[in-house]
Amino acid sequence: MADNNKSFGSSTQAVHAGTLRNPAGGVNSPLYADSAYHYLDAEQVRYPRYTNTPNQQAVAAKIAALEQAEQGLMFASGLAAVHTVLQAHLQPGDELVVAEGIYGGSDDLFATCMPRLGISITRAAADADALLAACGEHSKAIYLESPTNPRLRIIDLHKICQQANQRGVLVIIDNTFATPILQNPIKLGADIVIHSATKYLGGHSDLIAGAVVCSAALMQPIRALAVRMGASMNAQTACLLERSLKTLAVRVHQQCANARRLAVWLQQQDQIEAVDYPGLPEHPGHQIASQQMLDFGGMLGLRVRAPLTAELVERRLQLISSAVSLGGVESTICQPLLTSHARVAAQRREAEGVDAYLLRLSVGIEDVEDLIADLAQALRST
Ligand SMILES: Cc1ncc(COP(=O)(O)O)c(C=O)c1O
CATH class of the missing domain: 3.90.1150.10 (Aspartate Aminotransferase, domain 1)
Structure with a gap:
């Protein structure tokens, strides 16, 4: 697998980061469609639902490199990524502070599924000060988009990340609209970044996928829950997404x-x-x-x-x-x-x-x- 060399620019990372070595000498990652892998004497037990097969890992590495994050993990859809992240990091009794005017599907997920898990939702205007002011004693995380879907509101990411961090509140950002080419929230202090890879990352309206990038420590519970939730991405989609990301x-x-x-x-x-x-x-x-x-x-x-x-x-x-x-x-x-x-x-x-x-x-x-x-x-x- 190519090194995720941080000194490369994002266009170079988009083409090269994560590419698997091709034993036949081809320049692209080979497609490993297998759902069964030999495990005796292997470094790890590979299985698609564990999201550790070669093509899943290759595309996760490319997106992590583009977002300048330590780790990446792929999902079957953007919403599967959102759901898994929240369930992995929030417990019953926690509060999630959510920016108004985000993608309706995420809003619907928060309104219907989070209360069932004992997680309360507080909404505030898509503005750093309003979101920070809405944080209370039980706030575990702030969830936002910038630009928001559909009104393109902009939230000051540096400000919200810095101040939330001081209060021990996680900042989770859906970076789908901006893409890692235009905005890298991790560099601005965000804890977890999510993408609907169905959109710009795929870019050809022919696949559905989700991605999460963050530190190794924050990824650990997400990865553990992802294995149990089972919303993993198949190898063919991983390969198609990796190809699409090059452009x-x-x-x-x-x-x-x-x-x-x-x-x-x-x-x-x-x-x-x-x-x-x-x-x-x-x-x-x-x-x-x-x-x-x-x-x-x-x-x-x-x-x-x-x-x-x-x-x-x-x-x-x-x-x-x-x-x-x-x-x-x-x-x-x-x-x-x-x-x-x-x-x-x-x-x-x-x-x-x-x-x-x-x-x-x-x-x-x-x-x-x-x-x-x-x-x-x-x-x-x-
Ligand atoms: C900003 C944003 N986030 C998340 C999603 C959900 O992604 P998916 O449809 O891949 O589950 C969408 C879908 O439209 C979106 O626009």
């Missing part, structure tokens, strides 16, 4: 460049009431995002003006696909109201501005002029 940096840079152009163009359209994009100077999180992110990402929120509705725009688009999920090379658009946030309580959804006028655009790597032309025809007033 992560080039994809993300192109997505950022396209998103920046689109954000500025969308802002100038009469039919658009508001654009959420941290790269715009007037975005409330612009300054903090400039400090903690290398670029502003490929996700945009846009609010259309009546009589247009989000659905009408979606139905008119011809190049940009109306689809759930995000982070692919193809641009996709969805209404969070009907998709990612459908299971969030209506009142909290409304407070977050998730309604029939809000669209979430995941910008792909196409020619930006083609994306602009497609949006222009879909936003027409007649």
Whole structure:
């Protein structure tokens, strides 16, 4: 396996880190599809559910190198990763402080499953001071995204990590929107970083996977529970994800460049009431995002003006696909109201501005002029 040399840049790590030696002389990691491994005289007992087969380990090593973390562990989905991390680190009686406006599936998991485990949930605005102020005697961890899904709110990661650390509160960050190319929360003091690898890490809308990176000490209970939970990733997906990660940096840079152009163009359209994009100077999180992110990402929120509705725009688009999920090379658009946030309580959804006028655009790597032309025809007033 290639060394995870910390002096390499992230584009180099994306290509090389974790690659398995190929006995046939090929340059790629071979696929080991086995679910049964000889164990007598072996260094360890390998089994896919233990998440220690060669392809699972190779892709975990690549993501850990990209996030500058000591260890990585792969899961069958992003939500399996979130669930396992929380159950491994929180006990009955503990409180989890959660940022408002995160991915609806995580929000739903916290609302339904955590109370059953005796873990209470306290929600606070997606802001470092608000989240820290919400921490009480029983707070064990803060869970957040930055940028958040779908409104792209930005939280000061350095501030929250430093102050939470002083109080002995873990900071768990879902870094799916930013990707390790744009933001490394571990470097800013985060304890545990989670990815839905289904999104940018996979990048081609053809796999589902999750990843966790953190220190060896924090990983130990996560790994132990993962073996029991059984939400492991298969070897074929690991291989496909490893291949996809090689182009992560080039994809993300192109997505950022396209998103920046689109954000500025969308802002100038009469039919658009508001654009959420941290790269715009007037975005409330612009300054903090400039400090903690290398670029502003490929996700945009846009609010259309009546009589247009989000659905009408979606139905008119011809190049940009109306689809759930995000982070692919193809641009996709969805209404969070009907998709990612459908299971969030209506009142909290409304407070977050998730309604029939809000669209979430995941910008792909196409020619930006083609994306602009497609949006222009879909936003027409007649
Ligand atoms: C920010 C974020 N985190 C986590 C998840 C869950 O990931 P998965 O669908 O891979 O379980 C998603 C899915 O959309 C997401 O957008």
